[in-house]
Amino acid sequence: MRAIIGTWKMSFDGVQETFGMLKTGAPAGEAVVRAVSRVEDEPAFHSVGYGGLPGKDGRVTLDAAFMDGRALRMGGVMSAENIRNPIQAAYRLCGRKTNCLLAGRGAEEFALQEGLAMRDMRTPESVKRWREAVAAQAEKELEAYRGHDTVCVLALDESGNMAAGTSTSGLFMKEPGRVGDTPIIGSGFYCDARFGAAAATGLGEDIMRGCLSYETVARMRNGESPQQACQHALDALAERKRELGEDAGSISLIALSPRGEFGAATTLPVFPFAAGNEETAALYIVETRDKTGFRRAEPEDLAAVD
Numbered sequence: 001m002r003a004i005i006g007t008w009k010m011s012f013d014g015v016q017e018t019f020g021m022l023k024t025g026a027p028a029g030e031a032v033v034r035a036v037s038r039v040e041d042e043p044a045f046h047s048v049g050y051g052g053l054p055g056k057d058g059r060v061t062l063d064a065a066f067m068d069g070r071a072l073r074m075g076g077v078m079s080a081e082n083i084r085n086p087i088q089a090a091y092r093l094c095g096r097k098t099n100c101l102l103a104g105r106g107a108e109e110f111a112l113q114e115g116l117a118m119r120d121m122r123t124p125e126s127v128k129r130w131r132e133a134v135a136a137q138a139e140k141e142l143e144a145y146r147g148h149d150t151v152c153v154l155a156l157d158e159s160g161n162m163a164a165g166t167s168t169s170g171l172f173m174k175e176p177g178r179v180g181d182t183p184i185i186g187s188g189f190y191c192d193a194r195f196g197a198a199a200a201t202g203l204g205e206d207i208m209r210g211c212l213s214y215e216t217v218a219r220m221r222n223g224e225s226p227q228q229a230c231q232h233a234l235d236a237l238a239e240r241k242r243e244l245g246e247d248a249g250s251i252s253l254i255a256l257s258p259r260g261e262f263g264a265a266t267t268l269p270v271f272p273f274a275a276g277n278e279e280t281a282a283l284y285i286v287e288t289r290d291k292t293g294f295r296r297a298e299p300e301d302l303a304a305v306d
């Protein structure tokens with residue numbers, strides 16, 4: 001069985017392409033890196049890679065991670081500037097026994113040493129968005145922390161190996177040095193080829209409080225399906241937050257089993273994702289109000305969502 005799943009509509013083209021690669025025998029890791037790189041390279045997706053969301057200081061700093069589910073190893077970069085494809089740096093760091101998660105200048109120097117492409121990740125649009133937010137802040141209308149999304153991709157290859165990849169520019173107008181869940185193992189992603197893989201998108205500060213990706217894979221280890229595991233992990237965190245007098249926050253989760261079954265859950269009204277596990281790759285949605293699972297997306301479902 002070969003399968004792949006990615007967050008948001010923005011992952012669809014990459015998921016479709018790499019589902020084809022998996023069917024012709026490509027390893028899960030290659031498929032994940034290719035699918036995530038495609039999103040990083042596209043400036044129209046303004047929450048990942050080139051043209052990503054700037055922080056308060058106007059800089060675009062990126063977080064990304066990669067995990068190999070058979071080796072149980074990860075690599076990641078965080079708060080990194082000017083690396084064209086942060087996922088490729090994360091992929092190359094995976095496999096190192098030590099120094100596999102690098103921040104800031106260390107990550108950038110590693111990417112340079114590896115001969116990875118470097119570029120100014122700001123675009124005229126991202127600079128404009130930042131200037132407008134700064135002006136709005138002066139008028140006390142700042143709506144920072146909105147419109148953030150992470151690309152997460154999970155894959156299963158024909159050898160039975162699994163891989164996970166994540167990449168984001170993090171929250172819009174974040175403080176310098178702020179890092180969310182995306183490069184943090186167990187929170188933004190987790191992958192053990194024996195039990196499954198999971199990844200999260202949404203407010204990183206909340207996702208980290210529930211170690212949501214590890215929690216989802218642990219539930220699959222205990223016999224839950226990917227769909228049950230996502231729903232139960234998210235419900236448990238939301239319940240705990242309610243006990244603390246907080247609302248559920250905005251979080252979405254995806255998961256994939258070693259049998260190629262996939263699942264998703266969200267606290268948003270609607271969360272779209274792309275997946276393929278038999279003959280075709282397609283877009284699906286999961287809705288908060290429908291706890292029974294996901295369904296194929298209709299064009300009207302997708303009109304108002306990222």
Ligand code: ASP
Nearest residue numbers: 148149150170180202204
């Ligand atoms: N999880 C990301 C972060 O907190 C943002 C997102 O997925 O929307 O940095």
